[in-house]
Amino acid sequence: MPPTPSPRRDGHRVTEAHALNRNDAVAIARAFLPQHRFGNRAPYYYVRSKLASDPLYGGVVAILRDSRAPLLDLGCGLGLLVHTLRRAGVELPYRGVDNDEAKIGRARAAAAAADLSDTRFERMDLSASLPEHQGSVALLDVLQFLPYAAQERLLDAVVPMLTPGASLILRTGLDDGSWRARVTRGVDEFSRWVRWMNAAPTGYPSREALNRRFAAAGLIVDFAPLFGRTPFNNWRIVATRPV
Ligand SMILES: C[S@@+](CC[C@H](N)C(=O)[O-])C[C@H]1O[C@@H](n2cnc3c(N)ncnc32)[C@H](O)[C@@H]1O
Numbered sequence: 001m002p003p004t005p006s007p008r009r010d011g012h013r014v015t016e017a018h019a020l021n022r023n024d025a026v027a028i029a030r031a032f033l034p035q036h037r038f039g040n041r042a043p044y045y046y047v048r049s050k051l052a053s054d055p056l057y058g059g060v061v062a063i064l065r066d067s068r069a070p071l072l073d074l075g076c077g078l079g080l081l082v083h084t085l086r087r088a089g090v091e092l093p094y095r096g097v098d099n100d101e102a103k104i105g106r107a108r109a110a111a112a113a114a115d116l117s118d119t120r121f122e123r124m125d126l127s128a129s130l131p132e133h134q135g136s137v138a139l140l141d142v143l144q145f146l147p148y149a150a151q152e153r154l155l156d157a158v159v160p161m162l163t164p165g166a167s168l169i170l171r172t173g174l175d176d177g178s179w180r181a182r183v184t185r186g187v188d189e190f191s192r193w194v195r196w197m198n199a200a201p202t203g204y205p206s207r208e209a210l211n212r213r214f215a216a217a218g219l220i221v222d223f224a225p226l227f228g229r230t231p232f233n234n235w236r237i238v239a240t241r242p243v
Helices: 022-032 042-053 056-064 080-087 101-113 148-161 179-193 207-216
Strands: 071-074 094-098 119-123 136-140 167-173 220-225 234-240
Touching: 022 042, 022 080, 022 101, 042 080, 056 080, 056 136, 056 167, 056 234, 071 080, 071 148, 080 094, 080 101, 094 101, 101 119, 136 148, 167 179, 207 220, 207 234
Parallel strands: 071 094, 071 136, 094 119, 136 167
Antiparallel strands: 167 234, 220 234
């Protein structure tokens, strides 16, 4: 049975989320260097600074460290999660999907450059279709870009994908009226404006609604802040199917 870290008795996991150290960030970012000397180095610098500043990926590795369940990464972007997992020695089968053709192209090229095992990427619009899967699921900074109905459909579809011991790991802003929530929305809107994101944010879920949904499905739920040194209202929510 694929083991994932056992939740503590009070339902909270030990949180051990931190950004990557500089060496690991640089080593991973190298896979995003251009093939030609005068090619575009922006993805390299973006990946390096993102990995060195955002506790997101370390926070997911902490959950999946001992898991062997296949992982589906919904809205995977450049696939930074799989690079971080492999660097940490986590070898579970990985499949990333995203609707941005250019990001999927870069993700494939970087995975090939880094020679990542058991890794594949596909273009898919999550507001129109959903992949089949059994195992764990990552949904990191994606939910807010989907229309509300598609968010609901996606969360409903993900729950039956979780096999015993497997987890849904979600990072999202929460709609809690805080100043961090306002900054998060503002930056997501800015990312759309500068065309880094291909969609504007629609809405962020509330903690109560997520808790109710996952608890009703019999999952063990854990909320942990994942602010790091950022001003964002980022939370890691882990919903695990008991073994
Ligand atoms: C902020 S990025 C997060 C990327 C990745 N999850 C990570 O944390 O490194 C959000 C991603 O969601 C993707 N996305 C937005 N709407 C989507 C949709 N309808 N279907 C699939 N992917 C989508 C974007 O293309 C983008 O790569």
